[in-house]
Amino acid sequence: MNIRTAQQIENFSDALARHNLDVRRQSLQTLQVNLGKLCNQACSHCHVEAGPLRTENMERRTIDRLLSLIENCPEMQTVDVTGGAPELNPHFRYFVSELRALGKEVIDRCNLTVLFEPGQEDLPEFLRAQGVQIVASLPCYARENVDRQRGSGVFDKSVRAMQTLNGLGFGRADSGLSLNLVFNPQGATLPPEQGELERDYKIRLREDFGIEFNRLFAIANMPVKRFADALEREGRWEEYMQTLIDNFNPTAAEDVMCAALVSIGWDGKIFDCDFNQMLEIPHDGKAKSIWDIEGLEELTGSIAFDNHCYGCTAGAGSSCSGSLG
Numbered sequence: 001m002n003i004r005t006a007q008q009i010e011n012f013s014d015a016l017a018r019h020n021l022d023v024r025r026q027s028l029q030t031l032q033v034n035l036g037k038l039c040n041q042a043c044s045h046c047h048v049e050a051g052p053l054r055t056e057n058m059e060r061r062t063i064d065r066l067l068s069l070i071e072n073c074p075e076m077q078t079v080d081v082t083g084g085a086p087e088l089n090p091h092f093r094y095f096v097s098e099l100r101a102l103g104k105e106v107i108d109r110c111n112l113t114v115l116f117e118p119g120q121e122d123l124p125e126f127l128r129a130q131g132v133q134i135v136a137s138l139p140c141y142a143r144e145n146v147d148r149q150r151g152s153g154v155f156d157k158s159v160r161a162m163q164t165l166n167g168l169g170f171g172r173a174d175s176g177l178s179l180n181l182v183f184n185p186q187g188a189t190l191p192p193e194q195g196e197l198e199r200d201y202k203i204r205l206r207e208d209f210g211i212e213f214n215r216l217f218a219i220a221n222m223p224v225k226r227f228a229d230a231l232e233r234e235g236r237w238e239e240y241m242q243t244l245i246d247n248f249n250p251t252a253a254e255d256v257m258c259a260a261l262v263s264i265g266w267d268g269k270i271f272d273c274d275f276n277q278m279l280e281i282p283h284d285g286k287a288k289s290i291w292d293i294e295g296l297e298e299l300t301g302s303i304a305f306d307n308h309c310y311g312c313t314a315g316a317g318s319s320c321s322g323s324l325g
């Protein structure tokens with residue numbers, strides 16, 4: 001576990017209590033599934049610490065167990081598939097096809113450059129045929145900022161990938177095929193106002209590259225894993241935590257994504273969100289896997305909060321779908 005602690009930081013749960021907030025999971029609307037840590041990139045801010053040498057991948061038996069739980073949970077409507085690069089899991093297409101056959105909405109958290117990996121030539125067409133929603137990281141509309149955070153050449157490949165996806169209808173008005181982009185700050189600052197940033201992105205990407213997309217999600221950098229390590233190396237961890245705490249927003253706290261979402265690890269372990277998964281903070285205080293439960297509806301109730309949660313409640317709030325409220 002690598003949550004840093006500092007004397008002067010008010011415990012996140014105490015901050016909730018001070019604002020009379022009792023945040024719990026009332027119902028499960030989204031299941032976020034991490035298919036593994038293998039990725040064709042190794043971004044400097046990656047909270048999964050994913051990369052080309054990682055070998056963790058969800059196995060077929062785990063996917064089948066999940067499908068059976070999902071089939072028996074009609075109120076859970078959306079499955080958010082993430083990684084690593086989830087498309088590199090050999091069972092990705094099977095999982096997506098089965099979920100669509102069950103009538104579930106599927107989100108693919110796609111890094112865009114994976115479209116150019118060997119064997120992925122027909123990936124865009126597969127995603128189109130299945131009606132998958134694409135959420136793709138693009139932390140800036142300027143080449144140098146993207147390449148600094150995500151690796152040399154990533155911006156140009158991302159542009160080509162978005163043009164390919166636009167060509168199939170993704171991100172185009174009235175196509176029903178969504179292409180949403182994710183922004184995260186380059187450093188230890190909060191994201192700017194999401195709507196304004198989305199307008200800037202739309203203008204720049206359309207004028208410079210003829211690219212269209214639906215929504216921009218502005219996400220805060222969470223103080224965990226690679227980003228937390230970088231903050232510590234730069235001696236800025238306490239300063240960033242203080243920024244998050246000073247900007248604690250009780251309204252955002254009422255809407256944190258874990259109130260309607262559960263995260264499943266590549267090995268079937270259950271967590272309250274992707275960040276808790278990476279910090280190995282188990283759901284309900286005890287390690288549980290998808291083989292320990294009878295149904296997904298058991299996963300309502302209390303949430304394991306810790307001080308990294310200030311990253312979700314600062315300013316406009318932050319979730320995997322952008323700012324809150």
Ligand code: SF4
Nearest residue numbers: 039041043046084111
């Ligand atoms: S593309 Fe995504 S999963 Fe892969 S290293 Fe970058 S942030 Fe991590």
Ligand code: SF4
Nearest residue numbers: 256258273275309312
């Ligand atoms: S880090 Fe996870 S558990 Fe904490 S508030 Fe955010 S979504 Fe909820």
